[in-house]
Amino acid sequence: MAISTTANTAPPKKALARSPLAPSRFPTLGPVAGVRLAGRAMGLKKHKGVKDLMVAELAPGTTAAGVLTRSKCPSAPVDWCRAILPRGKARVLVVNSGNANAFTGNAGDLQVAQTAGEAANLFGCRAQDVYIASTGVIGQPRSPDYVASKLAGMKRFLSAKGWRNAAEAIMTTDTFPKAATRKVMIGKAEVTLSGFAKGSGMIAPDMATMLGFVFTDAKIPAPVLQRLVRNATDESFNAITVDSDTSTSDTLLMFATGQVKGQPRVSSASDKVLKDFKAALKDIFVDLAQQIVRDGEGAQKFVTINVAGAESKRAARVIGLAIANSPLVKTAIAGEDANWGRIVMAVGKAGEKADRDKLSVSVGGVAITRDGQLVPDYDETPVAAHMKGDEITIDVDLGIGRGRGTVWTCDLTDGYIAINADYRS
Amino acid sequence: MAISTTANTAPPKKALARSPLAPSRFPTLGPVAGVRLAGRAMGLKKHKGVKDLMVAELAPGTTAAGVLTRSKCPSAPVDWCRAILPRGKARVLVVNSGNANAFTGNAGDLQVAQTAGEAANLFGCRAQDVYIASTGVIGQPRSPDYVASKLAGMKRFLSAKGWRNAAEAIMTTDTFPKAATRKVMIGKAEVTLSGFAKGSGMIAPDMATMLGFVFTDAKIPAPVLQRLVRNATDESFNAITVDSDTSTSDTLLMFATGQVKGQPRVSSASDKVLKDFKAALKDIFVDLAQQIVRDGEGAQKFVTINVAGAESKRAARVIGLAIANSPLVKTAIAGEDANWGRIVMAVGKAGEKADRDKLSVSVGGVAITRDGQLVPDYDETPVAAHMKGDEITIDVDLGIGRGRGTVWTCDLTDGYIAINADYRS
Numbered sequence: 001m002a003i004s005t006t007a008n009t010a011p012p013k014k015a016l017a018r019s020p021l022a023p024s025r026f027p028t029l030g031p032v033a034g035v036r037l038a039g040r041a042m043g044l045k046k047h048k049g050v051k052d053l054m055v056a057e058l059a060p061g062t063t064a065a066g067v068l069t070r071s072k073c074p075s076a077p078v079d080w081c082r083a084i085l086p087r088g089k090a091r092v093l094v095v096n097s098g099n100a101n102a103f104t105g106n107a108g109d110l111q112v113a114q115t116a117g118e119a120a121n122l123f124g125c126r127a128q129d130v131y132i133a134s135t136g137v138i139g140q141p142r143s144p145d146y147v148a149s150k151l152a153g154m155k156r157f158l159s160a161k162g163w164r165n166a167a168e169a170i171m172t173t174d175t176f177p178k179a180a181t182r183k184v185m186i187g188k189a190e191v192t193l194s195g196f197a198k199g200s201g202m203i204a205p206d207m208a209t210m211l212g213f214v215f216t217d218a219k220i221p222a223p224v225l226q227r228l229v230r231n232a233t234d235e236s237f238n239a240i241t242v243d244s245d246t247s248t249s250d251t252l253l254m255f256a257t258g259q260v261k262g263q264p265r266v267s268s269a270s271d272k273v274l275k276d277f278k279a280a281l282k283d284i285f286v287d288l289a290q291q292i293v294r295d296g297e298g299a300q301k302f303v304t305i306n307v308a309g310a311e312s313k314r315a316a317r318v319i320g321l322a323i324a325n326s327p328l329v330k331t332a333i334a335g336e337d338a339n340w341g342r343i344v345m346a347v348g349k350a351g352e353k354a355d356r357d358k359l360s361v362s363v364g365g366v367a368i369t370r371d372g373q374l375v376p377d378y379d380e381t382p383v384a385a386h387m388k389g390d391e392i393t394i395d396v397d398l399g400i401g402r403g404r405g406t407v408w409t410c411d412l413t414d415g416y417i418a419i420n421a422d423y424r425s
Numbered sequence: 426m427a428i429s430t431t432a433n434t435a436p437p438k439k440a441l442a443r444s445p446l447a448p449s450r451f452p453t454l455g456p457v458a459g460v461r462l463a464g465r466a467m468g469l470k471k472h473k474g475v476k477d478l479m480v481a482e483l484a485p486g487t488t489a490a491g492v493l494t495r496s497k498c499p500s501a502p503v504d505w506c507r508a509i510l511p512r513g514k515a516r517v518l519v520v521n522s523g524n525a526n527a528f529t530g531n532a533g534d535l536q537v538a539q540t541a542g543e544a545a546n547l548f549g550c551r552a553q554d555v556y557i558a559s560t561g562v563i564g565q566p567r568s569p570d571y572v573a574s575k576l577a578g579m580k581r582f583l584s585a586k587g588w589r590n591a592a593e594a595i596m597t598t599d600t601f602p603k604a605a606t607r608k609v610m611i612g613k614a615e616v617t618l619s620g621f622a623k624g625s626g627m628i629a630p631d632m633a634t635m636l637g638f639v640f641t642d643a644k645i646p647a648p649v650l651q652r653l654v655r656n657a658t659d660e661s662f663n664a665i666t667v668d669s670d671t672s673t674s675d676t677l678l679m680f681a682t683g684q685v686k687g688q689p690r691v692s693s694a695s696d697k698v699l700k701d702f703k704a705a706l707k708d709i710f711v712d713l714a715q716q717i718v719r720d721g722e723g724a725q726k727f728v729t730i731n732v733a734g735a736e737s738k739r740a741a742r743v744i745g746l747a748i749a750n751s752p753l754v755k756t757a758i759a760g761e762d763a764n765w766g767r768i769v770m771a772v773g774k775a776g777e778k779a780d781r782d783k784l785s786v787s788v789g790g791v792a793i794t795r796d797g798q799l800v801p802d803y804d805e806t807p808v809a810a811h812m813k814g815d816e817i818t819i820d821v822d823l824g825i826g827r828g829r830g831t832v833w834t835c836d837l838t839d840g841y842i843a844i845n846a847d848y849r850s
Contacts, residue, residue, distance in 0.1 A: 071773030072776065073770070138767075141798070331842055335845070341562070342563075349496055350497070351497065369564070373530040413842060417759065417842055
């Protein structure tokens with residue numbers, strides 16, 4: 001019996017059309033000193049010739065940081081990464097699609113151990129320097145050498161230019177590969193950040209259901225890197241939602257090879273020399289997170305929800321996510337209906353402090369309600385025009401505090417149902 | 426601009442077909458001593474001749490209890506009911522469909538006050554004895570006499586037999602009227618419980634988006650009635666979900682007229698004489714709650730989720746609701762796919778204690794996983810047959826404690842999207 005999660009299904013029965021919200025092209029990712037990658041079709045997915053395995057080799061001295069799913073039933077690779085992350089060192093990253101190695105009991109742990117062991121042999125490092133992620137079918141244990149047996153065949157394809165192949169090899173129901181790159185100064189040294197991600201369903205915070213990997217040639221101690229990654233995640237990957245579901249496999253990893261020349265030493269996350277780096281890090285995270293939303297299953301519209309005037313920053317995000325996760329709000333957007341009544345409903349159900357009579361809602365920059373009532377002489381015309389576009393903006397002001405936050409989501413269409421109901425015909 | 430909530434829209438553009446999960450017929454509701462009702466078309470809904478106002482007159486001495494939405498943006502009638510409930514007395518219930526009187530600012534409060542005042546005049550009671558509920562369009566203030574002006578015209582239609590008309594008058598997108606009745610002994614006195622409810626979308630706990638009204642001729646002091654209602658709600662209306670959305674207007678009210686003869690005096694909720702009454706009360710609540718799920722927007726399958734072995738009763742319900750609210754689980758059921766991987770995912774995201782390797786999942790009574798792995802020689806055939814039916818049962822055993830609970834939901838189909846996207850053509 002083929003058991004699969006949405007996000008994790010190897011190619012669906014019907015090939016999905018590229019999302020209408022996809023970026024026009026794949027970005028040009030230059031080399032990151034100390035990173036060599038490959039992405040190949042190794043027969044893990046049913047459909048032959050579809051890329052399903054990626055390996056990245058990282059220079060000695062690379063530090064690692066990451067954020068993992070809060071699911072109480074995590075996959076074996078997530079358990080593995082959680083165990084090795086405190087060491088903060090990385091030499092290899094292995095990611096497969098086709099099988100999630102989730103809910104596979106002892107067999108899953110054995111498979112992870114063998115993968116790490118084989119990678120350690122091949123690349124001359126310790127098993128605990130090998131990071132692993134898997135996405136695909138849930139609950140189907142494989143033999144311990146399922147991935148390990150493919151690693152030797154990957155090694156000669158490693159290249160500083162392997163970015164696009166790598167990004168494609170981790171795709172499941174994704175309709176386009178997702179990548180982003182930034183260059184930024186740390187002192188007088190220019191460093192590069194490049195990364196890629198996957199995910200299109202089962203996307204919700206803590207974490208968004210996704211895999212994301214970002215690499216830099218900067219030299220950042222692991223504890224500092226962990227702090228930077230954690231902070232940037234809150235306002236990026238944890239501020240997106242497609243369908244409120246959280247996967248067993250969510251994994252965001254960041255690797256810093258330290259190969260850049262002339263970078264001043266960094267010893268704390270609050271170091272002023274990191275100011276631009278921190279901004280670029282958040283920026284690349286937001287870019288990748290937004291690309292995931294743009295590939296939301298069935299998505300026709302990209303939605304930005306700005307919440308202001310909440311009791312706190314945390315409350316603002318809770319309220320934003322309540323709006324973003326409301327099926328009624330999402331279907332209204334699909335129907336191009338500026339249904340602010342449903343937005344009010346979602347604010348109400350969020351459970352955070354709100355005062356009906358201080359609440360303001362704008363759509364497309366046009367005030368619809370102010371102080372809890374419809375704006376006098378409200379003219380629907382510009383709002384209706386905005387709703388017909390594919391970039392929708394909702395602004396909510398609670399009017400009671402200074403907390404603000406932004407959340408991104410997509411609409412909920414019959415395309416989502418069609419993809420996920422997987423009707424057996 | 427027509428702003429509407431799903432559950433609250435006066436007749437949708439296309440008349441909806443009766444849910445395939447609806448009961449075969451409307452139950453026969455006999456009189457409840459001390460209750461006279463009417464349901465009529467009074468022009469509050471756009472479509473003429475559609476019933477939109479119900480009034481119930483309650484005998485002097487009637488006690489009242491209720492549970493109201495936890496939304497932070499409740500409707501004006503919810504605010505009103507919350508204010509008068511501590512008195513515990515009721516003489517009149519007025520419910521309209523067509524306009525929810527939610528997010529209507531001061532105008533909404535004025536309308537409620539005038540409705541209560543006019544009802545008090547007509548029925549010779551205090552305004553604080555008049556309970557009010559409204560469902561329909563959100564955010565459209567009406568004149569203060571919107572409902573009040575219709576009340577005099579209702580009075581002569583009040584009848585002990587008005588149940589079906591009353592149940593129909595509170596419908597919005599409901600495809601069938603929902604009602605239930607029970608007879609039970611308190612000591613040597615036979616008492617009757619009869620009630621009706623509405624709701625089909627925006628259904629989630631705290632409360633389910635719904636209106637529900639239950640009447641009995643038993644004599645129960647208000648504080649005792651409140652306790653009984655609160656307890657029965659947790660395992661009925663708060664254990665159902667259609668789409669995880671919570672409305673601004675959820676209202677469950679119960680009235681006890683005390684008109685039965687020869688009932689022993691009741692002074693506490695733990696009184697042994699109430700044993701059968703409590704069971705009947707929970708039973709009628711569950712019946713009405715299940716009918717709401719059976720009318721879930723677009724629902725094709727009725728789903729029962731039994732959770733056992735959780736850390737606590739509360740944890741069991743949280744886990745059950747996480748499964749029931751998962752769009753991925755709900756779409757899999759729509760697709761007749763016993764996708765237990767998604768059930769595991771939902772257990773994991775619930776945030777309650779779980780151990781991947783102790784988790785068991787059964788569908789249709791057939792064990793699929795045990796102790797965290799696929800059952801050896803698992804045969805899909807009987808499970809696939811079960812999934813083709815319209816009554817689906819999922820059993821989850823966490824294997825870590827003694828907490829158990831049951832949650833009911835429906836599948837998520839393209840019908841839900843079609844109803845709620847309300848595509849403007």
